[in-house]
Amino acid sequence: MPRLTDSRRTARREQIAAAAMRCFLDNGFSETSMADIIKESGLSAGSIYSHYASKADLMRSVAAELLEERTTGLAAAATPGDVVRTILAPIDRERAKLLLQVWAEAARDPEMASMVQDQLRTLQATTEARLLNWVRTHSTPTEQDAGQATTAAAHAVLSAAQGYVVQIALDPELNPDDLIAGIAARVDR
Known part of the structure; x- marks a missing residue:
């Protein structure tokens, strides 16, 4: 062959x-x-x-693809709302449902958990890098305060993104575009 x-x-x-x-x-x-x-x-x-090699290997591959999609395009994001729109725009209901399964598998599969944690750390670091200038112009006077505020802002943005995934996967009545716009508007304040 x-x-x-x-x-x-x-x-x-x-x-x-x-x-x-x-x-x-x-x-x-x-x-x-x-x-x-x-x-x-x-x-x-x-x-x-x-x-x-196995179904678990396939699930890890699918998970890696889904998680990697979240960082694509973040280099152009300048505000928390831009970050939210960039991270969430590619997540339709099907991808949201798959992400929930990935997170559930990560709770029991150490290899999946490690991959998810690595991806979340990458997403956190990328989000912080994108938000540092925004935080500097919108809040704190010192570099240390700006770093702490940026970390907190990135955590808030990513928590909102994870909440979006859960809501859009579980509530067919929600309009994804309206939810993204609402989250982006709240975090840009």
């Missing part, structure tokens, strides 16, 4: 991960089997297992 090129291998991994995401969304992580993912992907078991 011919070897896959790097680009084809990447495409195949993405195909498998997309099938896994659909299965996790439809059935939840605990109720999804590798057989479900194999069927959904249309690939052979051997193909799946040559790319991912």
